[in-house]
Amino acid sequence: MIEPVLRADGGRITAALAARFRDLDLAEEALAEACARALSAWADAPPANPAGWLYRVATRVALDSLRRSAVRHATALPEPEPEPTVEELMSAAPLIPDERLRLIFVCCHPAIHPDARAALTLRLVCGLSAQEIARAFLIAEPALLQRLTRAKRKIADAGVPFEVPGPDHWSERLDAVLSTLEVAYAHAHADGAGTGRHAGYAEEMLGITAALAAMLPSEPEVQALAATVRFAEARRPARVDADGMMVPLAEQDPMLWDTSLITEGRRYLARILTHPLPARGVQALIHAEWCARESLADAPPWPAILTLYDALLACRDDPVTRLNRAVALAEVRGPAIAFEEVDALSHAGLADYLPYHALRADLLARLGLADTARRAYDAALALAPAGAERRWLERGRSECLD
Amino acid sequence: MHYMILIYEDESVYGDKNDTPEMQAIVAKHWDLVSDLGDQYKTGAGLAMTSSATTVRTVNGKQTIHDGPFAETREQLGGYYVIEADNLDDAIAVARRVPVRFDGSIEIRPLLHPPGK
Numbered sequence: 201m202i203e204p205v206l207r208a209d210g211g212r213i214t215a216a217l218a219a220r221f222r223d224l225d226l227a228e229e230a231l232a233e234a235c236a237r238a239l240s241a242w243a244d245a246p247p248a249n250p251a252g253w254l255y256r257v258a259t260r261v262a263l264d265s266l267r268r269s270a271v272r273h274a275t276a277l278p279e280p281e282p283e284p285t286v287e288e289l290m291s292a293a294p295l296i297p298d299e300r301l302r303l304i305f306v307c308c309h310p311a312i313h314p315d316a317r318a319a320l321t322l323r324l325v326c327g328l329s330a331q332e333i334a335r336a337f338l339i340a341e342p343a344l345l346q347r348l349t350r351a352k353r354k355i356a357d358a359g360v361p362f363e364v365p366g367p368d369h370w371s372e373r374l375d376a377v378l379s380t381l382e383v384a385y386a387h388a389h390a391d392g393a394g395t396g397r398h399a400g401y402a403e404e405m406l407g408i409t410a411a412l413a414a415m416l417p418s419e420p421e422v423q424a425l426a427a428t429v430r431f432a433e434a435r436r437p438a439r440v441d442a443d444g445m446m447v448p449l450a451e452q453d454p455m456l457w458d459t460s461l462i463t464e465g466r467r468y469l470a471r472i473l474t475h476p477l478p479a480r481g482v483q484a485l486i487h488a489e490w491c492a493r494e495s496l497a498d499a500p501p502w503p504a505i506l507t508l509y510d511a512l513l514a515c516r517d518d519p520v521t522r523l524n525r526a527v528a529l530a531e532v533r534g535p536a537i538a539f540e541e542v543d544a545l546s547h548a549g550l551a552d553y554l555p556y557h558a559l560r561a562d563l564l565a566r567l568g569l570a571d572t573a574r575r576a577y578d579a580a581l582a583l584a585p586a587g588a589e590r591r592w593l594e595r596g597r598s599e600c601l602d
Numbered sequence: 603m604h605y606m607i608l609i610y611e612d613e614s615v616y617g618d619k620n621d622t623p624e625m626q627a628i629v630a631k632h633w634d635l636v637s638d639l640g641d642q643y644k645t646g647a648g649l650a651m652t653s654s655a656t657t658v659r660t661v662n663g664k665q666t667i668h669d670g671p672f673a674e675t676r677e678q679l680g681g682y683y684v685i686e687a688d689n690l691d692d693a694i695a696v697a698r699r700v701p702v703r704f705d706g707s708i709e710i711r712p713l714l715h716p717p718g719k
Contacts, residue, residue: 311690357712358690358710358712359605359687359689359693360691361689361691361692363689369691
């Protein structure tokens with residue numbers, strides 16, 4: 201009963217409480233206490249507006265707590281909240297102010313360690329449990345809790361403001377938000393099979409990117425990210441075959457893709473096609489190009505993909521973009537030319553980046569260099585990929601014939 | 603809130619004395635900033651070169667006196683400001699304006715209490 205309400209509205213409630221009391225811990229504790237009270241209060245008759253009930257009760261809990269600590273420390277008392285009537289508690293719909301944008305900017309502040317930003321956003325804005333986040337990030341729960349605690353303490357002690365930043369540093373700050381959401385989504389996306397519990401939070405990523413896109417309608421990068429998340433999520437049903445092995449994009453059956461998510465993605469993309477496209481816009485176009493494929497009988501759109509990667513490289517020249525471009529390059533101009541590109545990235549800091557070794561292995565195998573290819577597959581497998589990807593790499597390795 | 607703004611630079615870019623033309627030029631820029639900051643500026647100072655530093659170390663309750671700064675680093679603490687700011691973003695905005703000659707790092711630390719209390 202409470203769980204779905206928290207999933208849908210927990211972020212909004214936490215954000216409203218945090219913005220009002222300027223205290224993340226207080227906001228979290230008050231909501232947890234409201235949930236505990238809901239267990240018994242809702243047993244007979246759940247309220248008409250459960251989220252509003254939780255928000256109202258949590259506000260009172262927070263005020264009580266502030267009052268107690270004010271008495272203890274002999275400081276000024278907070279303004280008391282008028283006691284709600286029973287009718288109000290059961291039926292009224294107190295408007296929960298939408299402060300999620302401010303909360304997102306707090307969680308993704310550049311003064312917060314990058315490792316902590318995504319976890320904090322998922323915890324506070326998306327309402328995921330620490331256990332779910334720890335699983336998705338492949339770290340132990342105590343380590344994650346410590347990371348969250350440290351980040352919250354930094355926010356409180358350093359005086360990180362609960363404000364949407366002004367125009368001076370807007371692009372830098374927005375970029376930190378978008379990068380954080382990309383990291384968060386990458387963790388949800390990494391489990392191709394979608395069987396792991398954290399794959400479930402892909403749903404929350406659809407929600408938060410939609411909310412952000414609605415709050416910042418004139419930011420092309422925000423619309424682009426909302427589109428990209430939808431295109432990528434649309435392909436989830438086709439990403440793993442019946443044997444639990446990863447299916448590369450070009451071999452996925454487009455008939456299995458989720459057409460309603462693709463339509464939604466196109467709608468976000470359409471809003472920004474009139475502007476000069478930022479890097480994230482080009483990335484969304486690459487996804488859109490793939491998602492336009494209707495069946496396996498159509499040729500994969502490699503030439504168009506390569507052209508788009510050339511455009512992406514012009515606005516974002518980094519090793520990962522070059523690596524992704526090399527995948528298309530191999531299909532359009534052959535593995536030898538692609539391998540030259542990949543080889544040039546050998547000192548680009550990709551040693552722990554699985555796709556680098558996987559692509560290298562694939563290209564070497566196609567060039568008939570079975571021995572070196574096997575070593576590259578071993579390097580990829582040594583990075584402990586998840587089940588579906590590991591099976592795919594193992595098959596690739598076993599097909600390397602001398 | 604009050605914040606201390608600590609300025610770290612390679613002190614050798616100012617020569618080997620405290621009153622070189624390079625030092626005088628940066629000091630003039632600091633004074634410009636101080637006057638721009640107005641009431642936001644609480645106090646601050648430049649520090650003499652680390653060659654003048656002396657460190658009192660306590661280990662297991664025993665104190666020893668050493669020549670030099672507490673740690674040898676590529677960039678040294680060369681000066682500080684104490685400012686009053688609404689929040690971290692406000693303090694960051696001030697820190698961005700603190701002049702450095704070439705490379706440098708400006709650290710922002712909240713004060714636990716207002717200064718002098």
